[in-house]
Amino acid sequence: MFPLYGQVILRTPLSPRLTGYDINATLVPDKHIVSGSVKAYWINPSKADVSEALLHMYMNAFKSNKTDMCTEGDWSAAGKEGYGWIRIKTIKDKNGTDLLGNIQYVQPDDSNIDDQTVLKVTLPYAVKPGDTLWLDMTFETKLPSPIRRTGFKDDYYFVGQWFPKFGVYEPAGMRQRPADGWNCHQFHENSEFYSNHSVYNVSVTMPANYVAGSGGKLMSETKNSDGTKTLTWRAEDIVDFAWTAWPGYKVFTDRWRDVDITFLTSQPRTDQVERQISSLKNALEYLDKNVGPYPWPHVTFVDPPTIGAGAGGMEYTTLFTSASGDHVPDELRMPEMVTIHEFGHAYFMGIMASNEFEEPWLDEGVNSFWEQRIVDHYYGNGYGLLTLPFIRCSDLGFSRLQYVSDRSRTAATNDLWSWNYPHGTYGVMSYSKTAMWLHTLQGLTGEETMDHIFREYYRRWAFKHPSGKDFIDVVNEVVKKDLGNKYGQDMNWFFDEVLYGSGICDYSVVGISNNKTTGYRGVVIEGDSIRIEKPDRKSDTLTCSTVKLERPGDIVIPVEVLIHFDNGDEVREQWDGKARTKDYVFNGIHEVQWAEIDPDNKVPLDVNRVNNSYTLKTNKKAARRMMDKYVTLMQLMISTITL
Numbered sequence: 001m002f003p004l005y006g007q008v009i010l011r012t013p014l015s016p017r018l019t020g021y022d023i024n025a026t027l028v029p030d031k032h033i034v035s036g037s038v039k040a041y042w043i044n045p046s047k048a049d050v051s052e053a054l055l056h057m058y059m060n061a062f063k064s065n066k067t068d069m070c071t072e073g074d075w076s077a078a079g080k081e082g083y084g085w086i087r088i089k090t091i092k093d094k095n096g097t098d099l100l101g102n103i104q105y106v107q108p109d110d111s112n113i114d115d116q117t118v119l120k121v122t123l124p125y126a127v128k129p130g131d132t133l134w135l136d137m138t139f140e141t142k143l144p145s146p147i148r149r150t151g152f153k154d155d156y157y158f159v160g161q162w163f164p165k166f167g168v169y170e171p172a173g174m175r176q177r178p179a180d181g182w183n184c185h186q187f188h189e190n191s192e193f194y195s196n197h198s199v200y201n202v203s204v205t206m207p208a209n210y211v212a213g214s215g216g217k218l219m220s221e222t223k224n225s226d227g228t229k230t231l232t233w234r235a236e237d238i239v240d241f242a243w244t245a246w247p248g249y250k251v252f253t254d255r256w257r258d259v260d261i262t263f264l265t266s267q268p269r270t271d272q273v274e275r276q277i278s279s280l281k282n283a284l285e286y287l288d289k290n291v292g293p294y295p296w297p298h299v300t301f302v303d304p305p306t307i308g309a310g311a312g313g314m315e316y317t318t319l320f321t322s323a324s325g326d327h328v329p330d331e332l333r334m335p336e337m338v339t340i341h342e343f344g345h346a347y348f349m350g351i352m353a354s355n356e357f358e359e360p361w362l363d364e365g366v367n368s369f370w371e372q373r374i375v376d377h378y379y380g381n382g383y384g385l386l387t388l389p390f391i392r393c394s395d396l397g398f399s400r401l402q403y404v405s406d407r408s409r410t411a412a413t414n415d416l417w418s419w420n421y422p423h424g425t426y427g428v429m430s431y432s433k434t435a436m437w438l439h440t441l442q443g444l445t446g447e448e449t450m451d452h453i454f455r456e457y458y459r460r461w462a463f464k465h466p467s468g469k470d471f472i473d474v475v476n477e478v479v480k481k482d483l484g485n486k487y488g489q490d491m492n493w494f495f496d497e498v499l500y501g502s503g504i505c506d507y508s509v510v511g512i513s514n515n516k517t518t519g520y521r522g523v524v525i526e527g528d529s530i531r532i533e534k535p536d537r538k539s540d541t542l543t544c545s546t547v548k549l550e551r552p553g554d555i556v557i558p559v560e561v562l563i564h565f566d567n568g569d570e571v572r573e574q575w576d577g578k579a580r581t582k583d584y585v586f587n588g589i590h591e592v593q594w595a596e597i598d599p600d601n602k603v604p605l606d607v608n609r610v611n612n613s614y615t616l617k618t619n620k621k622a623a624r625r626m627m628d629k630y631v632t633l634m635q636l637m638i639s640t641i642t643l
């Protein structure tokens with residue numbers, strides 16, 4: 001084994017490496033058990049003594065029907081063999097002190113004593129600031145079935161969240177935290193993860209006919225005399241270590257710059273290898289250019305076969321899973337979308353490593369925004385998800401449809417902890433709504449400033465666990481630098497509405513009128529002279545046109561308004577969007593034919609785009625614009641059914 005400290009893969013450490021894991025494990029397929037030992041360390045990053053440690057015991061989420069995972073969701077074991085669990089058999093510290101009597105399950109999030117996904121180790125002494133705690137444990141993990149990200153089906157294994165793992169000890173001030181403490185949440189149906197960046201040495205012994213992959217770099221593979229083999233992987237500065245094993249995997253390798261790419265798939269999907277690998281390269285290229293460098297020299301990804309579909313669409317930094325089917329037409333870029341999305345997490349979950357339990361939008365929403373940009377950039381001329389001669393759908397448009405069609409879209413603010421979203425709104429809020437307001441922010445600031453924001457966010461917060469507030473601070477600084485006070489002193493008003501508020505954005509053109517203006521018609525009294533005045537005929541040719549706008553939504557966003565006259569002239573107005581109504585009045589010889597709010601689709605957060613335009617008289621252009629809308633709408637509806 002390599003020493004946990006020190007450099008084996010990377011030239012310099014990317015993170016403080018406050019935790020590290022040396023794991024030796026064996027997969028016993030007959031019993032669906034992974035058992036082994038782990039030597040784990042944790043460094044106290046705070047200025048105070050700490051005398052307890054909290055560990056995630058994720059696999060116990062599958063132990064009974066009473067866990068948070070099962071009561072909040074719909075997972076249930078596939079028969080007696082389907083339950084999953086983890087137990088610690090021995091636990092000692094560096095001096096060999098037995099701590100088995102010092103462990104107990106705790107529930108930091110609720111009072112559900114049947115949830116045993118967090119373990120507290122009470123230490124007989126204090127770990128001083130900067131000191132290291134070593135725990136030497138043996139453990140046994142029974143994998144669950146059906147697979148919920150992790151587990152087994154027949155001889156297929158996807159092994160994630162499988163070993164005792166430290167929570168994150170946050171010193172006061174980190175993520176605006178008022179006091180020091182462990183951040184170690186239970187495993188919920190709707191929650192992902194939060195970890196320190198760690199170094200991993202992982203050896204797994206398994207039957208020799210299995211083909212395996214992991215988030216580490218393969219350092220050695222040795223055949224054992226008992227028909228097994230032992231694979232040893234090393235990973236540095238990643239937040240989680242997962243691996244997979246299945247006799248049926250087909251392995252393909254490639255390279256992007258200095259990054260070794262490994263792709264595991266199944267025989268029926270070998271015709272998708274080129275699609276899969278090129279989509280990963282597209283994501284690597286786009287995120288490198290617009291956010292920051294991908295810092296690891298390796299990435300492995302897996303398209304789980306049909307029997308392992310429950311493992312699809314998940315991220316573990318340098319390992320991720322895509323999702324596909326055995327026959328997916330080239331025009332439907334669902335596999336590409338999933339690959340781009342899950343790889344993108346290497347940045348927001350893996351490099352930034354924000355707290356997915358507490359701020360899921362900061363990972364899933366931000367990552368969805370980038371996924372949509374990448375998919376629509378590389379595929380289908382802006383309609384990246386589906387491109388057929390008469391049906392096309394952008395990735396952005398599909399996500400927008402999920403948001404605007406969700407009945408509960410105003411039931412929650414966008415800043416909730418993941419398991420607190422009511423009425424099934426976790427997905428729509430964390431993914432779609434967040435992506436829509438990030439696109440809207442880009443519409444306001446421009447793509448260049450948006451890229452500045454993310455490059456600065458990366459530069460400042462990579463490997464440092466930023467909070468949403470830290471992200472907002474970067475937005476405020478960069479917008480001020482690039483655009484001055486165009487949108488006020490800061491952008492807090494925007495986040496108050498879209499992130500901390502639950503309202504909707506909707507702007508509407510409600511009417512257009514064109515009235516002939518006439519001069520004065522009536523009595524004129526001047527001294528003793530009383531006469532009737534008639535208007536000059538010429539003034540009858542003038543028209544007073546009014547475009548009537550309304551804001552039915554709660555969210556206030558500056559919007560552009562395009563006004564089209566009967567001679568083809570167009571006027572573009574900037575409305576600050578603040579008042580409930582706004583009338584634009586024009587006096588001239590031409591009539592207004594149609595008007596449209598947000599003609600360039602800069603505000604996809606607007607929940608109803610049909611009311612954004614109003615046409616008084618049909619002319620070819622207006623008719624075509626409306627037709628475009630109907631076609632787009634039809635395409636979106638059809639694509640929903642297709643997917």
Ligand SMILES: [Zn+2]
Pocket residue numbers: 341342345364367
């Ligand atoms: Zn995701």
